[in-house]
Amino acid sequence: MGRALSLFMVLFGFWLLMSGHFEAWLVALGGASAVLVVVIARRLEAVDHEGHPLHLAWKGMAYWLWLLVEIVKSNIDVARVILASPAGVSPSLFRVKASQKDELGRVIYANSITLTPGTVTAGMEPDGTLLVHALTEGSRASVESGDMDRRVSRLMGES
Amino acid sequence: MGAVLDLLSWASILSGALFIFIGTLGLLRLPDVFSRMHGAGMTDTLGAGLLVLGMLLQTTDWLVAIKLVMIVAFLAFTSPTTSHALARAALKSGLMPWTRAGREVSKENPPS
Numbered sequence: 001m002g003r004a005l006s007l008f009m010v011l012f013g014f015w016l017l018m019s020g021h022f023e024a025w026l027v028a029l030g031g032a033s034a035v036l037v038v039v040i041a042r043r044l045e046a047v048d049h050e051g052h053p054l055h056l057a058w059k060g061m062a063y064w065l066w067l068l069v070e071i072v073k074s075n076i077d078v079a080r081v082i083l084a085s086p087a088g089v090s091p092s093l094f095r096v097k098a099s100q101k102d103e104l105g106r107v108i109y110a111n112s113i114t115l116t117p118g119t120v121t122a123g124m125e126p127d128g129t130l131l132v133h134a135l136t137e138g139s140r141a142s143v144e145s146g147d148m149d150r151r152v153s154r155l156m157g158e159s
Numbered sequence: 160m161g162a163v164l165d166l167l168s169w170a171s172i173l174s175g176a177l178f179i180f181i182g183t184l185g186l187l188r189l190p191d192v193f194s195r196m197h198g199a200g201m202t203d204t205l206g207a208g209l210l211v212l213g214m215l216l217q218t219t220d221w222l223v224a225i226k227l228v229m230i231v232a233f234l235a236f237t238s239p240t241t242s243h244a245l246a247r248a249a250l251k252s253g254l255m256p257w258t259r260a261g262r263e264v265s266k267e268n269p270p271s
Contacts, residue, residue, distance in 0.1 A: 018229075020222045075205035078197055079181045086188035090259050093193075114239035117200040120193070121239075122246035133246060133256055135189075135197040 003047045008038045056108075056155065063155045067112055070148070074116040074139065081136055091135055098128040099149055105156035106130075112148055119143050168216035175209030182206055191257035192249050196242055203238040207231070 011034040016022070019030060041047050081089060098106045106128055110121040113132060118139030123131035134140035142148075178201050185198020211227050218224050 017222065017225045071204050071208075075178060075201050078185065078201055079178060082181055082185035082188065082198060086185060087190065089189065089194055091191070091194045091256055092258060093256050110243070111236075111239040114200075114242045115204060115235065117197050117204060120196050120200070120242050120246045122193075122243070122250050131250075133193045133196075135194050139197075 004038050004042060007041060007047055008034050011037055060155045063151055066151060067115070070116050074118045074142075077138065078117040078135060089135055090137055091133065092137075092140055093122070093131065093133050094140060094144075096130050096132055096143055096149075098124070098130050098152075099146075100128065100153055100156055100158060102156055102158065105152055105158065108155070109149060109152040112152065113143060164216050168213045170213075171209050171216065172213030175206050175211075175213060178202070178209065179206035192254060193246060193256040196246060200238070200242060203234055207234055 012031055015030040015034055016027070019026065021027065021030075038047070098109050100106045100109060106124065110124055110130055113119050113121045113130070116139075118135045119142070120133045121130050122133050125131075132140075132143055134143065182198045182201035185201065186195050189195045189198055208231055211231050215224055215227050218227070
């Protein structure tokens with residue numbers, strides 16, 4: 001019930017911010033549609049820690065900021081490679097272990113890898129082994145160093 | 160104050176456009192579908208991010224500002240998901256990545 005309530009608050013808040021209307025009648029309609037979505041989401045059994053991981057939004061602030069810096073750095077790296085010699089890249093496909101036990105943690109790790117240019121997660125095996133494609137030796141090394149993996153584990157409270 | 164904000168906003172929009180341009184260049188010049196995705200990845204991370212930052216500096220309406228931030232937040236979830244789906248689909252259909260040592264030649268991936 002707590003999750004349903006917080007989902008309602010998020011949806012209703014989102015509705016208010018997107019619409020910019022604060023007249024009673026329209027706000028009531030917005031509230032009603034938020035309730036309807038919560039009811040549907042509950043029937044879909046989508047209101048769980050995965051479908052609504054709000055706890056990570058604030059707790060993970062340090063991680064999101066770190067990821068932002070990584071994204072900027074790898075953007076510059078990839079831009080440099082493209083401008084210098086697109087034919088001189090040394091792409092590779094390799095496996096790396098995601099140490100998170102929680103599926104949500106693995107998804108966050110896999111998506112973080114994909115979000116940083118130069119590396120894309122192309123698959124995940126049931127034991128959490130990720131299949132990663134990297135554009136250069138450097139981008140491969142940055143994944144294999146395991147730094148991001150440890151940070152995601154810390155975000156999920158697993159280490 | 161307005162002039163400084165304008166300058167920052169333009170710097171941000173222009174560098175965003177530059178990253179999108181370089182990303183597009185990568186899309187055209189990198190050797191195979193997997194490495195091209197890294198070029199495309201630049202356009203929807205730093206490219207789109209800097210464009211939105213530049214627009215944020217232009218707006219005085221906080222509702223517009225929130226919508227702009229939402230756009231980046233949604234991109235941060237949808238863009239890796241689509242990249243992942245694309246890479247996985249390419250692998251599933253038997254396309255092997257190009258490497259220094261050469262690549263597996265298949266019907267969909269003729270030698271160039």
